[in-house]
Amino acid sequence: MDLSFSPEDLAFREEVRAFIRAELSVDVRTKMEAGIELTKDDYVGWQHKLNAKGWLAPSWPVKYGGTDWTVVAKHIYHEEMALGGAPRQMPFGVSMVAPVIIEFGSDEQRAYYLPRILNSDDWWCQGYSEPEAGSDLASLKTRADRDGDDYIINGQKTWITLAHFANMIFVLARTEQTAKKQDGISFILVDMTTPGVTVRPIVTIDGGKEINEVIFENVRVPVANRVGKEGEGWTYAKFLLEHERNGTAGVAGSFQLLARLRAVAGDQRVDGKTVLDDDRFAERAAQVEIELTALSYAQLRSLAAESSGRSPGPESSFIKITGTEIQQAITTLMMEASAYASLEPAQRSALAYFNTRKTSIYAGSNEIQRNIIAKRILGL
Amino acid sequence: MDFTLSTDQTLIKNSVDRFVADNYEQAQREKIVESPDGFSRKHWAQFAELGWLGIAFPEDRGGFGGSAVETMILAEAFGKGLVLEPFVPCVVLAGTALAYGATTQAHRDLLEAMIGGEKILSFAYAEERSRYDCGLVETQAHVEGSDLVISGKKLAVPFGAAADTYVVTVRTSGEKTDPDGVTVVLVERDAPGITRHDYRTVDDRRASTLIFENVRVPAANVLGEVGNGLPLVERTIDAGIGALAAEAVGNTSVLLRRTVEYLKTRKQFGVPIGTFQALQHRAVDMLIQVELARSITFYGTMALAQDVSAVERMRALSATKVQISRSGRIVGESAIQLHGGIGMSEEYSVGHFFKRISMIELELGDVDFHLRRYVALGRLPASAAAQGSTNGAVAHA
Numbered sequence: 001m002d003l004s005f006s007p008e009d010l011a012f013r014e015e016v017r018a019f020i021r022a023e024l025s026v027d028v029r030t031k032m033e034a035g036i037e038l039t040k041d042d043y044v045g046w047q048h049k050l051n052a053k054g055w056l057a058p059s060w061p062v063k064y065g066g067t068d069w070t071v072v073a074k075h076i077y078h079e080e081m082a083l084g085g086a087p088r089q090m091p092f093g094v095s096m097v098a099p100v101i102i103e104f105g106s107d108e109q110r111a112y113y114l115p116r117i118l119n120s121d122d123w124w125c126q127g128y129s130e131p132e133a134g135s136d137l138a139s140l141k142t143r144a145d146r147d148g149d150d151y152i153i154n155g156q157k158t159w160i161t162l163a164h165f166a167n168m169i170f171v172l173a174r175t176e177q178t179a180k181k182q183d184g185i186s187f188i189l190v191d192m193t194t195p196g197v198t199v200r201p202i203v204t205i206d207g208g209k210e211i212n213e214v215i216f217e218n219v220r221v222p223v224a225n226r227v228g229k230e231g232e233g234w235t236y237a238k239f240l241l242e243h244e245r246n247g248t249a250g251v252a253g254s255f256q257l258l259a260r261l262r263a264v265a266g267d268q269r270v271d272g273k274t275v276l277d278d279d280r281f282a283e284r285a286a287q288v289e290i291e292l293t294a295l296s297y298a299q300l301r302s303l304a305a306e307s308s309g310r311s312p313g314p315e316s317s318f319i320k321i322t323g324t325e326i327q328q329a330i331t332t333l334m335m336e337a338s339a340y341a342s343l344e345p346a347q348r349s350a351l352a353y354f355n356t357r358k359t360s361i362y363a364g365s366n367e368i369q370r371n372i373i374a375k376r377i378l379g380l
Numbered sequence: 381m382d383f384t385l386s387t388d389q390t391l392i393k394n395s396v397d398r399f400v401a402d403n404y405e406q407a408q409r410e411k412i413v414e415s416p417d418g419f420s421r422k423h424w425a426q427f428a429e430l431g432w433l434g435i436a437f438p439e440d441r442g443g444f445g446g447s448a449v450e451t452m453i454l455a456e457a458f459g460k461g462l463v464l465e466p467f468v469p470c471v472v473l474a475g476t477a478l479a480y481g482a483t484t485q486a487h488r489d490l491l492e493a494m495i496g497g498e499k500i501l502s503f504a505y506a507e508e509r510s511r512y513d514c515g516l517v518e519t520q521a522h523v524e525g526s527d528l529v530i531s532g533k534k535l536a537v538p539f540g541a542a543a544d545t546y547v548v549t550v551r552t553s554g555e556k557t558d559p560d561g562v563t564v565v566l567v568e569r570d571a572p573g574i575t576r577h578d579y580r581t582v583d584d585r586r587a588s589t590l591i592f593e594n595v596r597v598p599a600a601n602v603l604g605e606v607g608n609g610l611p612l613v614e615r616t617i618d619a620g621i622g623a624l625a626a627e628a629v630g631n632t633s634v635l636l637r638r639t640v641e642y643l644k645t646r647k648q649f650g651v652p653i654g655t656f657q658a659l660q661h662r663a664v665d666m667l668i669q670v671e672l673a674r675s676i677t678f679y680g681t682m683a684l685a686q687d688v689s690a691v692e693r694m695r696a697l698s699a700t701k702v703q704i705s706r707s708g709r710i711v712g713e714s715a716i717q718l719h720g721g722i723g724m725s726e727e728y729s730v731g732h733f734f735k736r737i738s739m740i741e742l743e744l745g746d747v748d749f750h751l752r753r754y755v756a757l758g759r760l761p762a763s764a765a766a767q768g769s770t771n772g773a774v775a776h777a
Binding site: 380 | 385675682754
């Protein structure tokens, strides 16, 4: 056991920092520091810079454009990106659909889609949840009926993050009506410019316009766009969700959020003292920081286990639960630190608090995660 | 960074796990609890023989070249078995003070005797009016010729009756809150002028209150420098926190395992109670806390094993103590609640683990104390933090 960073790790950390300093535009940096939503161009511009450096998809196999970085290097990379104020890396293409395509897709699919993800030719979104299939995802009703070499897709998907930026969506659809609801689901890649696809925004309680519903009305998709076997989509969906949960913990992002909290709290003054000087507030913030430190080591342990051959398993559920609770705790403190300034939308503190209520709901609610752990780890 | 154990570390882990399995069944432990010393000298000799009493000390300080990682491995296993032998107070606390404060051949000989199992040491820092703060020392020592003459009172000295020698913090100058003037000194148990009140603790260990009345010790018994002992005491306590954290990980992992086993076997309303979602979710929250405790223990252990500044080390160990204490309370209380009435029974094992984890929460500083220390250290100006030593600047902030 050696719990220290090697000289190579430390050098790599410097390299990542230097890259961010050199490449992150002042405009984007300013938006990130103020917590202002980025435009699609902001994201894509950053993705181009990462791709030029060969850093867009570090977790992919090298032959598809990934890296041979160690687990620790990947951890450092994500941590520094967050701490350095780089835009959040959109998971939908790089970390969600790509691992499924790499693991279960055809050679043609790999050859076509993976370079397009790296070049930001496609913006992906995730067609999982439906109005009647939330936590009980397997009860989804969207159907894909076979018609020659095509599927005809009908149904409604909801809570789709940044679907209005996207030109591609991966969809879980029922290709067979079976007795067991987990059977008969297929994983299908859909071009959103196909006739019959409609995107409608859903405004969230923080005023955000990030999420959407997507309606499919007789959308004709080639059968060749199915990933893997017909009816095996549930297996692929679960594979993807376990990858997603590790990402949704947002450990590195929470360290950045803590830095923002310190900035906000350090700016609020009473009688010449800041909120950070207030012991009670400082200790509550410290408690969150300590738990986040523990979680970051838990994530390292999980990544280390993964690198020794195991795929992220049920333990990613524990990391998702704790990571999202920490995000919520930080934005709660942010709102409290801001006092009356929270009332002003431009200040964004209360809005961040409202917004992060979603984190314990999405990617499988934290109660569902507890069910998963109870069943699969504790055997209850 | 590598979380896997080396071959040598795996051997230690296997042998300590075997020791606990062979010697710490509940009935076996009961006998040791009732024995005169409250621990087994036979076991202690075995620890010495296996090298466990010296493994964590660097070779240039008389040890066998390991680090806090070896301490973590041993203490976690001891936590799983509720092991009673005084590993933390003797080896980790007093041993650290001795290893890092030794200035004479006599000190080094004493460390060697401790590592060999011939001498038992303990650590006396707590006082009635200092709570957990090791910098608040009222036990006085003044110089008379070539001696120090000590008067004062120390609380909760672990295994005070069995220890041959105490590592004691005393004040040689300054006021109670003065960071300068703290001195660390070795005092023989049987030195004239010591009155001892021994008791059995609520978690079935032994402890003593020590009253010093003009206790005379040679000045050569001072570890480190006269009046500049606080950094040594802080290092000692941090090492102790690292070991307590690992003990807490062992303890809580057993509480979780026994609780889950119970949920699977106990039937009510015609079904195992583990089928109820309310109980499942509480068990999952226990698992989360065990994992957080384990993870922060790696962090604290790393800070001890690496050459980091004193401020960085103290902050890391305060974070560690806060997290394991919070986790320990959640796991302990949930274990009792999920067991129901049987959890309250003295005959059943879970209550004993609960009592120990509750005392770990207090030992060497509770959540409030360490949260304050963590915050205060974080507020130090960068220059002070970089200097490496706090000189007690924080203890009384």
